[in-house]
Amino acid sequence: MIWETVLLALRAIRRNVLRSSLTILGVVIGVAAVISMVTAGSGATAKVTGDIAKLGSNMLHVRPGQAMRGPGGARIASARFTTADATAITNGIAGLAAVAPTAQTARQAISGSANWATSVTGTTAFYLIVRDWVLAEGRLFSEGEERAGAGVCLIGQTVKTQLFGNGSPVGSSLRLGTISFKVIGVLEKKGQSSFGQDQDDLVIVPLRTMQRRMAGNNDVEAIYVSVLDGVPTETVQAGIEELLRERRGILAGQEDDFHVRDMKEIIDTLAGTTTVLTALLSAVAGVSLLVGGIGIMNIMMVSVTERTREIGTRLAIGALERDVLLQFLVEAVVLAFFGGLIGIIVGLCSAAVIGRIIGVPFVFKPGVIAAAFLFSGTVGVVFGYFPARKAARLNPIEALRYE
Amino acid sequence: METNILISCAGVGKTYGSGANAMQALQSVDLDIATGEFVAMMGPSGSGKSTLLNILGCIDIPSSGSYQFEDVRVERLSRDKRALLRRHFLGFIFQGFNLLNRTSALENVELPLIYRKIPPRQRRIMALEALATVGLERWWQHTPGELSGGQQQRVAIARAIVGRPRILLADEPTGNLDTARSIEIIEMLRSFNRSEGITIVMVTHEADMAAYADRRIQFQDGRIVEDSSREVS
Numbered sequence: 001m002i003w004e005t006v007l008l009a010l011r012a013i014r015r016n017v018l019r020s021s022l023t024i025l026g027v028v029i030g031v032a033a034v035i036s037m038v039t040a041g042s043g044a045t046a047k048v049t050g051d052i053a054k055l056g057s058n059m060l061h062v063r064p065g066q067a068m069r070g071p072g073g074a075r076i077a078s079a080r081f082t083t084a085d086a087t088a089i090t091n092g093i094a095g096l097a098a099v100a101p102t103a104q105t106a107r108q109a110i111s112g113s114a115n116w117a118t119s120v121t122g123t124t125a126f127y128l129i130v131r132d133w134v135l136a137e138g139r140l141f142s143e144g145e146e147r148a149g150a151g152v153c154l155i156g157q158t159v160k161t162q163l164f165g166n167g168s169p170v171g172s173s174l175r176l177g178t179i180s181f182k183v184i185g186v187l188e189k190k191g192q193s194s195f196g197q198d199q200d201d202l203v204i205v206p207l208r209t210m211q212r213r214m215a216g217n218n219d220v221e222a223i224y225v226s227v228l229d230g231v232p233t234e235t236v237q238a239g240i241e242e243l244l245r246e247r248r249g250i251l252a253g254q255e256d257d258f259h260v261r262d263m264k265e266i267i268d269t270l271a272g273t274t275t276v277l278t279a280l281l282s283a284v285a286g287v288s289l290l291v292g293g294i295g296i297m298n299i300m301m302v303s304v305t306e307r308t309r310e311i312g313t314r315l316a317i318g319a320l321e322r323d324v325l326l327q328f329l330v331e332a333v334v335l336a337f338f339g340g341l342i343g344i345i346v347g348l349c350s351a352a353v354i355g356r357i358i359g360v361p362f363v364f365k366p367g368v369i370a371a372a373f374l375f376s377g378t379v380g381v382v383f384g385y386f387p388a389r390k391a392a393r394l395n396p397i398e399a400l401r402y403e
Numbered sequence: 404m405e406t407n408i409l410i411s412c413a414g415v416g417k418t419y420g421s422g423a424n425a426m427q428a429l430q431s432v433d434l435d436i437a438t439g440e441f442v443a444m445m446g447p448s449g450s451g452k453s454t455l456l457n458i459l460g461c462i463d464i465p466s467s468g469s470y471q472f473e474d475v476r477v478e479r480l481s482r483d484k485r486a487l488l489r490r491h492f493l494g495f496i497f498q499g500f501n502l503l504n505r506t507s508a509l510e511n512v513e514l515p516l517i518y519r520k521i522p523p524r525q526r527r528i529m530a531l532e533a534l535a536t537v538g539l540e541r542w543w544q545h546t547p548g549e550l551s552g553g554q555q556q557r558v559a560i561a562r563a564i565v566g567r568p569r570i571l572l573a574d575e576p577t578g579n580l581d582t583a584r585s586i587e588i589i590e591m592l593r594s595f596n597r598s599e600g601i602t603i604v605m606v607t608h609e610a611d612m613a614a615y616a617d618r619r620i621q622f623q624d625g626r627i628v629e630d631s632s633r634e635v636s
């Protein structure tokens with residue numbers, strides 16, 4: 001019986017294809033929006049998580065100043081680190097793969113007539129180990145160059161193209177501000193970070209060079225620490241905290257004036273952010289699904305009015321209220337289902353396109369598809385019920401006389 | 404001489420609307436119809452013929468009085484119970500065919516059987532038989548739009564008789580047809596009455612058609628003013 005009712009509904013829908021398609025348009029858009037948001041959102045989360053794992057999930061990041069606590073928690077200016085702090089960590093803590101002190105600044109990079117504003121990182125060769133980064137060509141800083149603060153640099157792919165085009169820049173020179181550097185290596189392409197930053201837009205110089213010739217101080221802004229595989233980062237983190245408290249003369253009971261961050265924390269925060277964003281966007285998309293449901297209700301009401309005589313005939317011939325109710329309810333559900341099906345296809349396609357544009361992978365989530373089907377079915381039942389009840393409650397006498 | 408009373412109305416009245424708009428379509432109708440009778444109801448427009456037919460067909464209930472179908476007091480039944488009564492015991496030919504548009508003759512005839520939950524194969528056989536009875540077996544695929552008025556009325560008749568009802572109620576079955584078609588239809592109805600013993604109550608305003616019936620009832624202002632089978636005071 002239910003199968004026959006479905007066939008009947010299909011026929012009623014086919015009878016007016018154009019109107020039926022317009023009816024389900026709202027549901028199509030709603031479902032498509034939800035699906036594409038959730039799919040693109042999961043893609044973004046996957047990308048962020050993957051990216052940070054690539055940064056090295058066993059990486060610690062040590063900075064002066066207190067960790068931010070809540071909104072508006074101003075960072076208290078604290079004493080900078082020095083190269084000696086980095087050395088102390090290297091010598092005092094077990095289980096480390098590499099330690100890289102860094103300082104950063106921004107400069108205009110100039111080569112011949114080419115001119116490019118970029119960021120300059122002063123660090124040691126270990127930085128590339130910590131960041132899991134390799135050279136595309138050339139060589140790293142030698143120990144001697146690092147110690148002497150020589151005028152040599154490594155450049156990222158973006159800087160390379162901006163200043164040197166397609167040719168090999170190794171051996172050429174460039175100026176950062178007024179200081180001249182020799183390019184000794186080119187970094188491999190790393191692409192955009194999760195924040196949309198171009199990670200290849202940088203010049204790396206020896207830390208000593210930056211301190212002496214560019215910043216004019218001995219400051220280290222941050223120390224990157226890479227923990228050996230199998231060594232718990234928590235232990236290392238605690239060791240570094242203890243060591244630095246001692247070195248910075250912080251008494252028991254006083255708060256740290258620096259903080260050690262585990263990359264995992266950052267992953268969680270970022271993944272959390274994308275999840276919240278996805279949820280918000282999906283909620284907005286859900287509203288359009290609601291509007292789609294109202295569209296179905298609207299057209300079903302019209303359809304019931306148009307088919308008053310048919311309903312009257314059915315009732316007079318012996319249809320029960322529930323037979324008529326079921327007929328129109330099934331029609332609404334079948335309509336909504338079609339809407340859901342088309343919406344899922346459209347949603348997945350647009351998620352694939354969006355993913356390609358913003359550069360996140362396509363993550364197929366079967367759960368979302370099932371939920372979308374369920375949801376559109378529910379929309380059909382909820383918004384089909386009212387018109388179906390109107391049909392079922394018609395007075396057969398009046399329905400038969402209806403013109 | 405009546406052997407078996409099928410339908411019995413006692414003081415049936417019907418009022419439409421209420422208060423100042425109240426319109427008394429039927430006033431205290433007493434009427435018994437026996438199994439196997441062929442009754443014609445006549446009377447001027449607005450005299451309450453359709454109203455009574457709808458009550459006899461359990462589509463409507465009287466505002467006053469009682470209506471008994473076999474031994475069921477119809478006015479006491481719920482809406483759904485009356486629908487079941489219609490489903491199983493009654494056949495209707497409506498004033499103006501009321502076939503489903505864009506639905507084949509066969510499917511139109513199958514409709515009452517669907518609600519009786521008869522399985523598709525058997526349903527199809529029964530519907531084709533009914534169409535054959537009205538001489539439309541070759542037209543089963545055609546939709547009402549592709550059939551003439553007379554053919555449409557015959558489909559409507561097939562739909563009314565396909566479930567072998569106890570009683571067939573016809574509201575002006577020849578109203579929209581020319582004389583030749585009308586005679587065809589009325590003879591068809593009479594043959595059902597004669598050969599299958601189906602009780603028929605038919606509303607008509609044509610005396611020629613009424614002449615085919617065994618019993619003629621005349622209406623005036625919501626009352627029976629003449630009944631060929633008895634004296635009405």
Ligand SMILES: Nc1ncnc2c1ncn2[C@@H]1O[C@H](COP(=O)(O)OP(=O)(O)OP(=O)(O)O)[C@@H](O)[C@H]1O
Pocket residue numbers: 397398419420426427428446447448449450451452453454455
């Ligand atoms: N649903 C209704 N609401 C209000 N008044 C109605 C309704 N149905 C019928 N009437 C009124 O009741 C009276 C009887 O109507 P009915 O349809 O029974 O007449 P009839 O004898 O069948 O006439 P006709 O030969 O024109 O079909 C008419 O005056 C009509 O206007």
Ligand SMILES: [Mg+2]
Pocket residue numbers: 452453454498574
């Ligand atoms: Mg009438």
